[in-house]
Amino acid sequence: MEFNNNIPIYIQVIEKIxxxxxxxxxxxxxxxxxxxxxxxxxxxxxxxxxxxxxxxxMEELLFTRRGLGTFVTESEDRIGQLRYEMAKKQIENFIFNMKQIGYTKKDMIKFIETENYLEGDE
Structure with a gap:
């Protein structure tokens, strides 16, 4: 794994997991x-x-059983919540960056539709 020197390693590992x-x-x-x-x-x-x-x-994504080790959560709900949180963060970053270069909401939607980024996902 390649690490970014600008972000603490433990945070990068958390994101990877x-x-x-x-x-x-x-x-x-x-x-x-x-x-x-x-x-x-x-x-x-x-x-x-x-x-x-x-x-x-602490985020309820892993749990430890004493003497047995550390395990991934068994909660499908928690995993779904994590997936939603990660997707939301990606969208927020996308919108922020597009606004930084002058795109409006309408422009962003048109851009995604005309560039066929979602082609085959319907």
Whole structure:
């Protein structure tokens, strides 16, 4: 994984795991690697991974079973909520950036429709 020096590593790892959860790469209830193994895999300190796991537990995206490890949430509702939150953030960023270059709501809709970005998704 390539890291952006402008964003804390733990935040980048959280975003990576969230992406893997909503895309189904990580399945509900799937066991996560140990902090040490995941840290070695990513080339980062295991304490950073422990922080990631703790933060994601607070968001109810991961849970720990003492002596067994850390697991992806089994809640389909929570995963759906995460997917919605991530999509909303993408749309908000898109709208903000399009407004920065002078597009109106009407212009944005026309642009998406005429450029066929949604072709085949209907």
């Amino acid at each position: 969230k992406q893997e959860i909503v895309t189904g790469k990580l399945k509900p209830g799937e066991k996560m690697p140990s902090s040490r193994d995941y840290g070695n895999n990513l080339g980062i300190n295991f304490n950073t991974v422990a922080r990631v796991y703790k933060e994601m537990e």
